[in-house]
Amino acid sequence: MVAEVINGKELSIKLKLNMKKEVEHLKEKNIVPHLTVVLVGNNPASRSYVNGKKKASEEVGISSEILELSEAITESELIQIIEQLNNDENVHGILVQLPLPIHINVQHIIEAIDPTKDVDGFHPYNVGKMMTGQDTFLPCTPYGIMTMLHSKKITIEGKHAVVIGRSNIVGKPVGQLLLNENATVTYCHSRTENLKEITKQADILVVAVGRPNVIDKEYIKEGAVVIDVGINRLENGTLTGDVDFDSASLHAAYITPVPRGVGPMTITMLLHNTIKAAKGMKK
Numbered sequence: 001m002v003a004e005v006i007n008g009k010e011l012s013i014k015l016k017l018n019m020k021k022e023v024e025h026l027k028e029k030n031i032v033p034h035l036t037v038v039l040v041g042n043n044p045a046s047r048s049y050v051n052g053k054k055k056a057s058e059e060v061g062i063s064s065e066i067l068e069l070s071e072a073i074t075e076s077e078l079i080q081i082i083e084q085l086n087n088d089e090n091v092h093g094i095l096v097q098l099p100l101p102i103h104i105n106v107q108h109i110i111e112a113i114d115p116t117k118d119v120d121g122f123h124p125y126n127v128g129k130m131m132t133g134q135d136t137f138l139p140c141t142p143y144g145i146m147t148m149l150h151s152k153k154i155t156i157e158g159k160h161a162v163v164i165g166r167s168n169i170v171g172k173p174v175g176q177l178l179l180n181e182n183a184t185v186t187y188c189h190s191r192t193e194n195l196k197e198i199t200k201q202a203d204i205l206v207v208a209v210g211r212p213n214v215i216d217k218e219y220i221k222e223g224a225v226v227i228d229v230g231i232n233r234l235e236n237g238t239l240t241g242d243v244d245f246d247s248a249s250l251h252a253a254y255i256t257p258v259p260r261g262v263g264p265m266t267i268t269m270l271l272h273n274t275i276k277a278a279k280g281m282k283k
């Protein structure tokens with residue numbers, strides 16, 4: 001078996017074309033979707049991520065700005081700025097780029113964002129809504145993964161989905177979204193015993209570990225769907241996922257590549273959430 005590739009880059013181009021039309025309709029009603037991205041400090045990776053978000057916003061006609069703040073900003077100063085953005089009716093989406101400097105409590109900042117503008121879907125109010133299966137902003141990476149599965153009409157109901165990783169931004173929520181669609185979900189993590197025995201039972205395997213090539217065909221059941229969330233930069237500068245693509249492709253029915261897989265979908269779902277916010281999210 002040689003796996004069919006789920007190309008996130010191509011899918012995101014298609015989705016963005018539709019979003020562009022949606023934004024044009026909103027502009028006809030004098031609504032200009034606006035995303036404010038807050039960048040604290042000078043982390044080069046964060047800077048490159050926020051630039052990517054701004055560029056993608058512009059592609060679909062969403063207005064966006066990057067609010068650059070000093071590394072030395074205090075938690076209460078940052079919360080004040082977020083409150084100003086909460087009260088600004090021209091701002092529909094607020095995203096605070098993580099990580100934040102260690103003197104700032106991330107959870108306090110996330111909780112300061114108005115849940116109706118929380119386009120990252122990290123506010124506990126929105127996390128709770130997601131858990132209870134209500135309409136809300138879904139966190140972008142898990143939402144992108146679900147959209148990739150839907151794009152190939154992959155059956156989720158009744159299937160065994162194994163998620164490796166339990167972070168709040170990827171592992172936990174993607175498992176929840178799979179459960180919301182009636183998968184039987186197993187979580188694995190760094191303390192899991194007999195990882196291979198569990199992953200070999202997966203019909204859908206989501207890998208969000210953050211280590212290059214930890215999963216190869218030996219961990220994969222014939223015919224499984226393999227979603228590689230990992231983004232790892234090797235010493236030679238190339239990007240690679242958590243899955244050994246060539247090996248895994250021999251057992252999987254579907255697989256996502258890195259790059260051009262989950263990464264572009266994450267930004268695309270941020271745009272989707274910003275448009276949703278501009279249309280008016282109710283608390």
Ligand code: NAD
Nearest residue numbers: 141165166167170189190208209210229230231262263266
């Ligand atoms: P994290 O470090 O918060 O979580 C990693 C998880 O992997 C942990 O839950 C840990 O228990 C588990 N783990 C670590 N070693 C393990 C092992 N040997 N066996 C089994 N489980 C193990 O990371 P994260 O924020 O969830 O991100 C994971 C990866 O996904 C990273 O490479 C990150 O860069 C990438 N990522 C990609 C996107 C995207 O848009 N494609 C978005 C977010 C994160």
